[in-house]
Amino acid sequence: MKHDDLSTRLIHHPYKPPEGFEAVAPGVYKASTVLFPNVEALRTTDWKDKSGYTYGLHGTPTTFTLEERLATLEGGTHCLLAPSGLAVMTLVDMAFLRSGDEVLIPDNAYGPGKTFAEAELAAWGITHRFYDAMDPDDLARQIGPATRLVWLEAAGSITLEFPDLPALVARVRAANAARAGDQRPIVTALDNTWGAGIAFQPFELGVDVSVQALTKYPSGGADVLMGSVITRDLALHRKILLTRIRLGLGVGSNDAELVLRGLPSIALRYHAQDASTRELAAWMQQQPGVVQVLHPALPGSPGHATWQRDASAAACLFSAVFDAGIPQARVDAFCDALRLFRLGWSWAGPISLCAPYELASIRSQGWQEAGALVRFAIGLESVQDLRADLAQALGALHG
Structure with a gap:
């Protein structure tokens, strides 16, 4: 059937592209309405x-x-x-x-x-x-x-x-x-x-x-x-x-x-961020004022032996628990002093993040007497640059 109206001809245009197109990225199909042949x-x-x-x-x-x-x-x-x-x-x-x-x-x-x-x-x-x-x-x-x-x-x-x-x-x-x-x-x-x-x-x-x-x-x-x-x-x-x-x-x-x-690229990113996270978590363990670093791959972290048995890698997160004598305000100042680590929720993206927590307010078991905690999410930046950023911000914690 031939249609003279331009709008009708554009909406019901008969052209269909040839089959057989193939590319690396899958096609993106958008639809609310799906059409049926009969x-x-x-x-x-x-x-x-x-x-x-x-x-x-x-x-x-x-x-x-x-x-x-x-x-x-x-x-x-x-x-x-x-x-x-x-x-x-x-x-x-x-x-x-x-x-x-x-x-x-x-x-x-x-x-x-x-x-x-x-x-x-x-x-x-x-x-x-x-x-x-x-x-x-x-x-x-x-x-x-x-x-x-x-x-x-x-x-x-x-x-x-x-x-x-x-x-x-x-x-x-x-x-x-x-x-x-x-x-x-x-x-x-x-x-x-x-x-x-x-x-x-x-x-x-x-x-x-x-x-x-x-x-x-x-x-x-x-x-x-x-x-x-x-x-x-x-x-x-x-x-x-x-x-x-x-x-x-x-x-x-x-x-x-x-x-x-x-x-x-998920496997590449996971393993790259895993390696950076382990290095920074181990370094953070040695810093004054940090009483515990939580990361399953670190000996002494809760569940480390089970992680060794059941897992082959670890995500990009670690948490540092600070001495209970350090006020929350100083821990917050440490977070504010970071420059490469940005303040924000979520993780596993390209940029490193941190966020402070008060454990007593989010746990009913086991952590009520602990000091302030900061969770770090390691991105894809240089480990050396991230370590330097942590080191300079620790000055705010102790100053």
């Missing part, structure tokens, strides 16, 4: 198994490609995307918990995930308890009849303890075995942002579900927010998938493009 296809195409496309929220070739590559990164088989790391954590909560259930969370877990349990989940009639991640028997003692989800984190947020993941998972499996026949077994979910699929393979250590803030290592550019949730279990995947659709969670193709661009 009514039968519109009615029968199934979005749940990635065999076809139905609506932009359900996936495009760009997001499907990213999901498949991320599943490979972490050794899983099914992957879903959401708008942030926190979004995938709350997605898992909502997929597996209902009113009357209980979730167990490590005391050293990511703070916003704990806050979600304390506020939203509590308002929905879902209870929570915090357990000591470094004591598998404490987890076993806290598992009760209403427990349906156990969160894990390796290494812990801020204080970077490295737990015995296989032992924690074994306690949950023992509890499930004792409930033989229960149609809703306890699910274990790991925040694997620190490990990133590089330091260890989460499913080889026994977890059911792994979530990651793609904002960190997979992106690597400090310029995109996204999260992933990965599993090897199709039934768990389907449960999360349906919850995601009901919540209307999706990601933009341009954001997916940024993560796809970062993935090929």
Whole structure:
């Protein structure tokens, strides 16, 4: 049919580019509306198994490609995307918990995930308890009849303890075995942002579900927010998938493009930042006023032996605990005196960051008497330059 109107001819232009184009970067497909060739296809195409496309929220070739590559990164088989790391954590909560259930969370877990349990989940009639991640028997003692989800984190947020993941998972499996026949077994979910699929393979250590803030290592550019949730279990995947659709969670193709661009260099960046971080953490241990440096690869750091057994690398974070006699104001002055280290949240980008914390306000177990803490995230700058920056800022701490 020939159309005389210019607008109609431009919108319904017949040209299609030839097939066979191939390039290094995957194509970026943007869509809310997906077009079908006929009514039968519109009615029968199934979005749940990635065999076809139905609506932009359900996936495009760009997001499907990213999901498949991320599943490979972490050794899983099914992957879903959401708008942030926190979004995938709350997605898992909502997929597996209902009113009357209980979730167990490590005391050293990511703070916003704990806050979600304390506020939203509590308002929905879902209870929570915090357990000591470094004591598998404490987890076993806290598992009760209403427990349906156990969160894990390796290494812990801020204080970077490295737990015995296989032992924690074994306690949950023992509890499930004792409930033989229960149609809703306890699910274990790991925040694997620190490990990133590089330091260890989460499913080889026994977890059911792994979530990651793609904002960190997979992106690597400090310029995109996204999260992933990965599993090897199709039934768990389907449960999360349906919850995601009901919540209307999706990601933009341009954001997916940024993560796809970062993935090929993730191993190089992880190992380069690991090497720099270990060197600076060891140096920081020797500085006056620093009573402890927390980093799983350092002997004496909580969980060091477990990290040696289960991991082959470490992320770009370390935390320095200062003498309790040094006022918080002087620790803050130290942070303000840094020039290459910038003040900001997040990590695993190209620029080094720092942030001060008061441990007593974020921990209920084990750190109440400690002094002020500063967490450092090491970027891609020269180690020598970063060390010099730390040295000059320590003058403000002691001056």
